Amino acid sequence: MxxxxxxxxxxxxxxxxxxxxxxxxxxxxxxxxFLRVSLRRDLDEGLYDAFERVxxxxxxxxxxxxxxxxxxxxxxxxxxVEVWSTEGGLxxxxxxxxxxxxxxxxxxxxxSAPYASAVLRGGVPVRVLTRRHRIGTRDAIVRxxxxxxxxxxxxxxxxxxxxxxxxxxxxxxxFGGHWLAGRVLRPLGDMARHAEMLTADRLDDRLPVxxxxxxxxxxxxxFNVALGRIQESFARLRRFTAxxxxxxxxxxxxxxxxxxVALQEEQEPARYREAIGSMLEEVDRLTRLVxxxxxxxxxxxxxxxxxxxxxxxxxxxxxxxxxxxLAEEKGQRIEVYGDPGVSVSADGLILRQALIxxxxxxxxxxxxxxAIRVEVRAEAGDGxxxxxxxxxxxxxxxxxxxxxxxxxVDAARSREEGGTGLGLxxxxxxxxxxxxxxxxxxxxxxxxxxxxxxxxxxxxxxKEDG
Amino acid sequence: MRLLIVEDEVKVAHALQEGLEREGYKVTVAxxxxxxxxxxxxxxxxxxxxxxxxxxxxxxxxxxxxxSRDRAIPVLILTARDAVQDRVVGLDTGADDYLVKPFAFxxxxxxxxxxxxxxxxxxxxxxxxxxxELDAAARRVTRGGRDVELTLREFELLEYLMRNHRQVVxxxxxxxxxxxxxxxxxxxxxxxxxxxxxxxxxxxxAFEAKLIHTVRGVGFVVKDTKA
Numbered sequence: 116m117x118x119x120x121x122x123x124x125x126x127x128x129x130x131x132x133x134x135x136x137x138x139x140x141x142x143x144x145x146x147x148x149f150l151r152v153s154l155r156r157d158l159d160e161g162l163y164d165a166f167e168r169v170x171x172x173x174x175x176x177x178x179x180x181x182x183x184x185x186x187x188x189x190x191x192x193x194x195x196v197e198v199w200s201t202e203g204g205l206x207x208x209x210x211x212x213x214x215x216x217x218x219x220x221x222x223x224x225x226x227s228a229p230y231a232s233a234v235l236r237g238g239v240p241v242r243v244l245t246r247r248h249r250i251g252t253r254d255a256i257v258r259x260x261x262x263x264x265x266x267x268x269x270x271x272x273x274x275x276x277x278x279x280x281x282x283x284x285x286x287x288x289x290f291g292g293h294w295l296a297g298r299v300l301r302p303l304g305d306m307a308r309h310a311e312m313l314t315a316d317r318l319d320d321r322l323p324v325x326x327x328x329x330x331x332x333x334x335x336x337x338f339n340v341a342l343g344r345i346q347e348s349f350a351r352l353r354r355f356t357a358x359x360x361x362x363x364x365x366x367x368x369x370x371x372x373x374x375x376v377a378l379q380e381e382q383e384p385a386r387y388r389e390a391i392g393s394m395l396e397e398v399d400r401l402t403r404l405v406x407x408x409x410x411x412x413x414x415x416x417x418x419x420x421x422x423x424x425x426x427x428x429x430x431x432x433x434x435x436x437x438x439x440x441l442a443e444e445k446g447q448r449i450e451v452y453g454d455p456g457v458s459v460s461a462d463g464l465i466l467r468q469a470l471i472x473x474x475x476x477x478x479x480x481x482x483x484x485x486a487i488r489v490e491v492r493a494e495a496g497d498g499x500x501x502x503x504x505x506x507x508x509x510x511x512x513x514x515x516x517x518x519x520x521x522x523x524v525d526a527a528r529s530r531e532e533g534g535t536g537l538g539l540x541x542x543x544x545x546x547x548x549x550x551x552x553x554x555x556x557x558x559x560x561x562x563x564x565x566x567x568x569x570x571x572x573x574x575x576x577x578k579e580d581g
Numbered sequence: 582m583r584l585l586i587v588e589d590e591v592k593v594a595h596a597l598q599e600g601l602e603r604e605g606y607k608v609t610v611a612x613x614x615x616x617x618x619x620x621x622x623x624x625x626x627x628x629x630x631x632x633x634x635x636x637x638x639x640x641x642x643x644x645x646x647x648x649s650r651d652r653a654i655p656v657l658i659l660t661a662r663d664a665v666q667d668r669v670v671g672l673d674t675g676a677d678d679y680l681v682k683p684f685a686f687x688x689x690x691x692x693x694x695x696x697x698x699x700x701x702x703x704x705x706x707x708x709x710x711x712x713x714e715l716d717a718a719a720r721r722v723t724r725g726g727r728d729v730e731l732t733l734r735e736f737e738l739l740e741y742l743m744r745n746h747r748q749v750v751x752x753x754x755x756x757x758x759x760x761x762x763x764x765x766x767x768x769x770x771x772x773x774x775x776x777x778x779x780x781x782x783x784x785x786x787a788f789e790a791k792l793i794h795t796v797r798g799v800g801f802v803v804k805d806t807k808a
Contacts, residue, residue, distance in 0.1 A: 388797070389797065391798065392796070392797025392798035392799070393797065393798060394798065395797070395798025395799055396797070396798045398683070398798070399752075399770075399798065402683055403770075437760070437762075437767075437769075437772065438772060440772055440775050440776060441771055441772060441775060444775055464763070468767065471767055471768070472768070475768045534768075538768065
């Protein structure tokens with residue numbers, strides 16, 4: 116199982132510490148290597164100087180042996196010296212070596228790589244320089260060594276110091292990182308706590324934005340915007356629930372009252388029939404209302420469109436043919452104009468419903484003896500349908516909410532006409548489900564409902580906000 | 582004709598029983614899926630009206646078992662769910678027809694008649710109610726021997742009413758069967774009323790005996806009240 120710390124703060128600290136320790140270790144390692152190389156170079160340079168001094172001191176005794184001349188025995192450089200004959204016999208060994216050796220007998224190989232390391236009897240590390248030298252009349256091989264004890268000790272002390280210091284430094288940096296991460300994350304924690312306290316009843320609260328330009332300020336702003344939307348949709352839901360229960364209560368009240376009054380005293384059968392019929396009419400209204408609500412609830416959960424290439428003009432003509440008898444009754448003229456070739460990719464049933472609702476609306480709210488025009492055209496590749504009436508228009512105050520569920524300009528009149536107050540909501544949903552837009556243009560001399568449907572199959576439908 | 586109604590809602594079950602008995606059927610009511618299943622197993626019925634939402638055994642289960650035993654008895658399902666998926670499942674399981682609650686009683690009666698009639702040749706070309714005659718083949722309507730000029734829609738409307746002679750038809754049935762409008766939310770009631778008023782003017786206005794009647798809150802019926 117992989118261990119994964121629960122808190123972002125711990126994770127951040129661990130990452131930070133790991134990165135820091137890694138970097139430090141690399142850096143220190145490189146430093147140590149460099150130092151070691153440079154110490155040895157210095158030592159080798161000193162060794163060379165010592166060799167040259169020893170060369171001057173060595174002399175051949177009359178008996179053929181080799182000895183250190185002058186006060187050579189007191190010279191520090193002459194402490195570790197060996198002289199070998201070219202045949203491989205030992206000619207001289209300094210006293211300080213105490214009978215120990217500076218490695219095996221020198222060979223051609225040790226002459227080609229003159230510097231070497233060795234360890235004396237007694238554990239003293241030395242650097243050895245081996246070279247050919249002429250002493251008196253004979254060739255000899257001279258080896259001089261200097262102790263490497265001191266630079267090695269220095270280096271080792273440094274290594275120990277660093278090995279102890281690295282974890283300590285990392286630990287201190289870790290605490291610092293932890294503190295820093297906590298400081299950076301604290302506003303996030305504050306925001307989370309603040310958000311936790313928000314409930315459906317307290318959605319008007321907002322997160323404080325300290326600095327709108329930094330990342331946290333950005334987060335707070337985004338959160339606040341989302342909160343605003345939630346608050347809005349809660350408000351809309353509340354309004355909708357209130358409206359819906361009102362709409363349902365109206366026919367229920369009628370059913371109840373009519374039934375109660377009918378049963379108050381004995382009556383003619385005809386009166387009973389009248390009462391029951393009246394109650395059934397209200398049931399009809401309820402049924403229609405529930406049907407429309409069902410359409411919208413299905414719309415809310417996202418409808419699947421059965422798209423086909425359709426001629427917009429034909430669809431408009433169908434809607435008009437279905438309803439034109441109503442216009443006829445009111446002496447209204449209703450006509451479809453425009454380009455019959457305009458086609459869109461749409462779900463015919465759903466789009467037709469939208470057009471029927473718009474035309475029905477126009478017939479219902481236009482006065483007698485006026486004209487209603489349904490115009491189909493293409494605009495910038497988009498399919499357009501306009502339903503234009505010569506009615507009283509829709510006052511400015513109502514335009515904003517005219518597509519809202521149950522919103523009515525004149526509630527009493529609309530109900531009398533048998534409207535559910537959902538027709539335009541359904542129309543808007545149907546259009547938006549196709550990625551289109553529906554808008555109302557009203558200038559006091561009639562209303563125009565304009566539907567714009569994108570020509571190409573568009574991706575996600577616009578979010579419905581009604 | 583013996584009908585079985587499997588419906589747990591007592592009020593609805595009783596109303597259906599009473600209404601269908603008045604139409605001349607012998608009606609048995611089962612209040613649970615178990616009872617319904619037992620009755621179906623032990624007694625002969627000509628048709629079943631089956632509620633899908635039942636306590637105990639669900640309507641769909643009963644239907645599935647019934648069909649797996651290869652019983653060809655017609656089944657009409659009642660469902661409160663209006664989702665297309667539910668209807669499809671119901672019909673796939675072997676239902677012959679379905680009605681979504683709340684339904685209109687005349688519609689249920691008409692569906693039952695249609696299911697029981699199925700398989701028998703029925704489409705009579707000449708319909709007659711009192712002195713009103715309709716020739717479906719010739720598209721001709723006469724009353725008292727005189728031609729009545731009807732638009733295509735009015736003709737279809739009258740034909741539908743006369744085929745359901747003495748049976749009340751609801752606006753919903755007209756919307757679906759004459760206008761072929763599947764969606765309930767389509768605002769067709771006013772359209773139907775206007776067509777109906779015009780049809781009446783042409784068929785009944787000039788005559789003492791009215792044949793087309795409105796049943797308030799329910800729908801329309803064609804019948805000869807004197808007969």
